[in-house]
Amino acid sequence: MPSNLILFGSTLGDTERIAGRLAKLLPGETRLASVATFRMASLMDFDRILLGTSTWGAGDLQDDWESAVGQLRGLDLTGKTVALFGLGDASGYPDTFVDGLGILHEAVSKAGAVRVGYWPTDGYAFDASRAVVEGRFAGLVLDEASQSHLTEERLGRWVREL
Numbered sequence: 001m002p003s004n005l006i007l008f009g010s011t012l013g014d015t016e017r018i019a020g021r022l023a024k025l026l027p028g029e030t031r032l033a034s035v036a037t038f039r040m041a042s043l044m045d046f047d048r049i050l051l052g053t054s055t056w057g058a059g060d061l062q063d064d065w066e067s068a069v070g071q072l073r074g075l076d077l078t079g080k081t082v083a084l085f086g087l088g089d090a091s092g093y094p095d096t097f098v099d100g101l102g103i104l105h106e107a108v109s110k111a112g113a114v115r116v117g118y119w120p121t122d123g124y125a126f127d128a129s130r131a132v133v134e135g136r137f138a139g140l141v142l143d144e145a146s147q148s149h150l151t152e153e154r155l156g157r158w159v160r161e162l
Protein backbone atom coordinates (compact mmCIF):
# COMPACT_ATOMS: atom_id res chain seq x y z
CA MET A 1 0.00 0.00 0.00
CA PRO A 2 1.51 3.40 -0.99
CA SER A 3 1.97 5.85 1.87
CA ASN A 4 0.86 8.94 -0.11
CA LEU A 5 -2.54 9.65 -1.59
CA ILE A 6 -3.29 12.45 -4.04
CA LEU A 7 -7.04 12.84 -4.38
CA PHE A 8 -8.30 15.37 -6.92
CA GLY A 9 -11.52 16.76 -8.37
CA SER A 10 -11.15 18.13 -11.89
CA THR A 11 -13.66 19.16 -14.55
CA LEU A 12 -11.50 19.99 -17.58
CA GLY A 13 -8.35 18.18 -16.50
CA ASP A 14 -6.20 20.99 -15.08
CA THR A 15 -6.25 19.73 -11.49
CA GLU A 16 -5.82 16.16 -12.69
CA ARG A 17 -2.70 17.13 -14.65
CA ILE A 18 -1.28 18.96 -11.63
CA ALA A 19 -2.01 15.93 -9.44
CA GLY A 20 0.01 13.80 -11.87
CA ARG A 21 2.93 16.21 -11.74
CA LEU A 22 2.80 16.21 -7.94
CA ALA A 23 2.85 12.42 -7.89
CA LYS A 24 6.16 12.49 -9.78
CA LEU A 25 7.68 15.01 -7.37
CA LEU A 26 6.60 13.43 -4.08
CA PRO A 27 9.05 11.07 -2.44
CA GLY A 28 7.70 7.60 -1.67
CA GLU A 29 4.98 5.57 -3.32
CA THR A 30 1.89 7.53 -4.30
CA ARG A 31 -1.63 6.58 -5.26
CA LEU A 32 -3.37 9.04 -7.57
CA ALA A 33 -7.18 9.00 -7.51
CA SER A 34 -10.17 11.00 -8.71
CA VAL A 35 -12.66 11.90 -5.99
CA ALA A 36 -15.40 10.97 -8.48
CA THR A 37 -14.69 7.26 -7.92
CA PHE A 38 -12.80 7.11 -4.62
CA ARG A 39 -14.26 5.54 -1.44
CA MET A 40 -13.68 8.23 1.18
CA ALA A 41 -13.29 5.71 4.02
CA SER A 42 -10.11 4.51 2.26
CA LEU A 43 -8.43 7.80 3.21
CA MET A 44 -7.56 6.07 6.45
CA ASP A 45 -5.16 3.74 4.58
CA PHE A 46 -2.68 6.54 3.83
CA ASP A 47 -0.26 8.47 6.05
CA ARG A 48 0.11 11.56 3.88
CA ILE A 49 -2.95 12.86 2.04
CA LEU A 50 -2.99 15.61 -0.59
CA LEU A 51 -6.42 16.91 -1.59
CA GLY A 52 -6.87 19.05 -4.68
CA THR A 53 -9.79 20.95 -6.19
CA SER A 54 -10.52 23.59 -8.76
CA THR A 55 -13.20 26.26 -8.24
CA TRP A 56 -16.32 26.49 -10.39
CA GLY A 57 -19.51 28.59 -10.56
CA ALA A 58 -18.90 31.60 -8.36
CA GLY A 59 -16.72 30.20 -5.62
CA ASP A 60 -18.01 26.61 -5.64
CA LEU A 61 -16.10 23.39 -5.10
CA GLN A 62 -15.43 21.30 -8.19
CA ASP A 63 -18.56 19.16 -8.76
CA ASP A 64 -17.08 15.76 -7.89
CA TRP A 65 -16.17 17.05 -4.42
CA GLU A 66 -19.74 18.08 -3.58
CA SER A 67 -20.81 14.79 -1.99
CA ALA A 68 -17.32 13.71 -0.86
CA VAL A 69 -16.80 16.84 1.19
CA GLY A 70 -19.62 15.89 3.55
CA GLN A 71 -17.94 12.54 4.19
CA LEU A 72 -14.63 14.32 4.73
CA ARG A 73 -16.18 16.41 7.51
CA GLY A 74 -17.18 13.24 9.33
CA LEU A 75 -13.78 11.51 9.29
CA ASP A 76 -11.35 11.38 12.19
CA LEU A 77 -7.95 12.04 10.56
CA THR A 78 -5.94 12.14 13.78
CA GLY A 79 -2.33 11.13 13.03
CA LYS A 80 -2.63 11.79 9.28
CA THR A 81 -0.76 14.58 7.51
CA VAL A 82 -2.98 16.56 5.14
CA ALA A 83 -1.96 19.15 2.52
CA LEU A 84 -4.32 20.93 0.13
CA PHE A 85 -3.92 22.40 -3.34
CA GLY A 86 -6.32 24.47 -5.39
CA LEU A 87 -6.61 25.76 -8.93
CA GLY A 88 -8.37 28.93 -9.96
CA ASP A 89 -8.28 31.95 -12.22
CA ALA A 90 -7.47 35.22 -10.47
CA SER A 91 -8.03 37.44 -13.49
CA GLY A 92 -11.41 35.92 -14.41
CA TYR A 93 -12.71 35.40 -10.85
CA PRO A 94 -10.88 37.85 -8.57
CA ASP A 95 -13.67 37.91 -5.94
CA THR A 96 -13.95 34.14 -5.49
CA PHE A 97 -10.36 33.18 -6.22
CA VAL A 98 -9.73 29.50 -5.33
CA ASP A 99 -12.70 29.52 -2.92
CA GLY A 100 -12.95 25.75 -3.40
CA LEU A 101 -9.63 25.39 -1.60
CA GLY A 102 -11.12 27.33 1.30
CA ILE A 103 -14.13 25.00 1.40
CA LEU A 104 -11.83 21.95 1.56
CA HIS A 105 -9.85 23.62 4.33
CA GLU A 106 -13.01 24.22 6.36
CA ALA A 107 -13.95 20.55 5.93
CA VAL A 108 -10.61 19.15 7.12
CA SER A 109 -9.88 21.68 9.83
CA LYS A 110 -12.02 19.84 12.37
CA ALA A 111 -10.85 16.35 11.37
CA GLY A 112 -7.81 16.32 13.67
CA ALA A 113 -5.15 15.97 10.95
CA VAL A 114 -1.71 17.55 11.04
CA ARG A 115 -2.10 20.34 8.48
CA VAL A 116 0.87 21.27 6.30
CA GLY A 117 1.48 23.11 3.04
CA TYR A 118 0.10 26.57 3.79
CA TRP A 119 1.25 29.01 1.12
CA PRO A 120 1.99 32.77 0.86
CA THR A 121 -0.44 35.01 -1.00
CA ASP A 122 2.42 37.08 -2.49
CA GLY A 123 2.49 37.07 -6.27
CA TYR A 124 -1.26 36.55 -6.79
CA ALA A 125 -3.51 39.48 -7.84
CA PHE A 126 -7.03 38.92 -6.46
CA ASP A 127 -9.60 40.82 -4.40
CA ALA A 128 -11.12 38.14 -2.16
CA SER A 129 -10.63 34.47 -1.44
CA ARG A 130 -12.20 32.06 1.03
CA ALA A 131 -8.89 30.14 0.90
CA VAL A 132 -7.01 32.82 2.86
CA VAL A 133 -6.53 31.70 6.46
CA GLU A 134 -4.67 33.99 8.85
CA GLY A 135 -2.98 35.80 5.97
CA ARG A 136 -1.87 32.70 4.03
CA PHE A 137 -3.54 30.38 1.54
CA ALA A 138 -4.72 27.12 3.10
CA GLY A 139 -2.63 25.23 0.51
CA LEU A 140 -0.75 25.54 -2.76
CA VAL A 141 -2.53 27.83 -5.22
CA LEU A 142 -2.02 27.47 -8.96
CA ASP A 143 -3.46 29.61 -11.72
CA GLU A 144 -3.13 27.80 -15.04
CA ALA A 145 -5.17 30.50 -16.80
CA SER A 146 -2.80 33.41 -16.25
CA GLN A 147 0.26 32.19 -14.33
CA SER A 148 1.07 28.79 -15.78
CA HIS A 149 4.68 29.92 -16.29
CA LEU A 150 5.05 29.95 -12.48
CA THR A 151 3.57 26.49 -11.88
CA GLU A 152 6.75 24.42 -12.20
CA GLU A 153 8.64 26.48 -9.63
CA ARG A 154 5.64 26.61 -7.26
CA LEU A 155 5.17 22.85 -7.38
CA GLY A 156 8.83 22.16 -6.65
CA ARG A 157 8.97 24.64 -3.78
CA TRP A 158 5.75 23.36 -2.21
CA VAL A 159 6.74 19.71 -2.32
CA ARG A 160 10.08 20.54 -0.66
CA GLU A 161 8.15 22.23 2.18
CA LEU A 162 5.77 19.36 2.84
Ligand SMILES: Cc1cc2nc3c(=O)[nH]c(=O)nc-3n(C[C@H](O)[C@H](O)[C@H](O)COP(=O)(O)O)c2cc1C
Binding pocket: 009, 010, 011, 012, 013, 014, 015, 016, 054, 055, 056, 057, 058, 059, 060, 062, 087, 088, 089, 090, 093, 096, 097, 098, 099, 144, 145
Ligand atom coordinates in the same frame (compact mmCIF):
# COMPACT_ATOMS: atom_id res chain seq x y z
C1 LIG B 1 -17.64 28.69 -15.52
C2 LIG B 1 -16.35 28.79 -14.72
C3 LIG B 1 -16.40 29.26 -13.43
C4 LIG B 1 -15.22 29.40 -12.68
N1 LIG B 1 -15.26 29.93 -11.40
C5 LIG B 1 -14.10 30.18 -10.74
C6 LIG B 1 -14.12 30.83 -9.47
O1 LIG B 1 -15.16 31.18 -8.90
N2 LIG B 1 -12.92 31.06 -8.85
C7 LIG B 1 -11.72 30.70 -9.42
O2 LIG B 1 -10.66 30.95 -8.82
N3 LIG B 1 -11.68 30.07 -10.63
C8 LIG B 1 -12.84 29.80 -11.29
N4 LIG B 1 -12.79 29.19 -12.53
C9 LIG B 1 -11.49 28.78 -13.10
C10 LIG B 1 -11.19 27.27 -12.92
O3 LIG B 1 -11.11 26.93 -11.55
C11 LIG B 1 -9.85 26.96 -13.60
O4 LIG B 1 -10.03 27.08 -15.01
C12 LIG B 1 -9.28 25.60 -13.28
O5 LIG B 1 -7.97 25.52 -13.80
C13 LIG B 1 -10.13 24.45 -13.82
O6 LIG B 1 -9.57 23.23 -13.34
P1 LIG B 1 -10.20 21.80 -13.67
O7 LIG B 1 -10.08 21.57 -15.14
O8 LIG B 1 -9.32 20.85 -12.91
O9 LIG B 1 -11.60 21.77 -13.16
C14 LIG B 1 -13.97 29.04 -13.27
C15 LIG B 1 -13.93 28.57 -14.59
C16 LIG B 1 -15.11 28.45 -15.32
C17 LIG B 1 -15.02 27.99 -16.76
